[in-house]
Amino acid sequence: MTHRLTLSWLSLLALTLLGWWLGHQPTLALIQGEWLLWAVLVLSAVKGQWLIDHFMGMKTAPMGLRLAVSGWLLAVLAAMALFL
Template sequence: MKRFALEIGLAGLLLLTLGAWLLGHEMTGTWVIGCVLAITFVKGQWLIDEFMELRHAPQWLRWVISGWLVLLVGMTALFNM
């Protein structure tokens, strides 16, 4: 069961990546940047929880890593919008 969960997770990440890539290459506008960054945040949080296995880690560690993700996506949004 765990193997199929990993494959489903990887397929989901690939679909999110493909969606963000298509959105970024087919359309223009500030809202597109926001959508791509939102997809990037969802992917990052998913990677933090599932693949880095921080879902069951101490709460402070999850907050630090998630805060880093928010900072990174926020700074990207600040300089690109």
């Protein structure tokens, strides 16, 4: 169990570093434009759902609670997408 959580945490850290790297590459921003922002937003959605499932224990939670928390994540990301 501990090994799986450590691997999950390291994977989340790698995805965070990837998102940071994508956001700080001036040449990528000039080439990709808005698609780069959407890629970082999707990366954030994946990381958020991963956190909900593995670290908050929602994988085994009742479906209503899991849908409420995942819906909250979707609402926050949709609000962020409004400003892209």
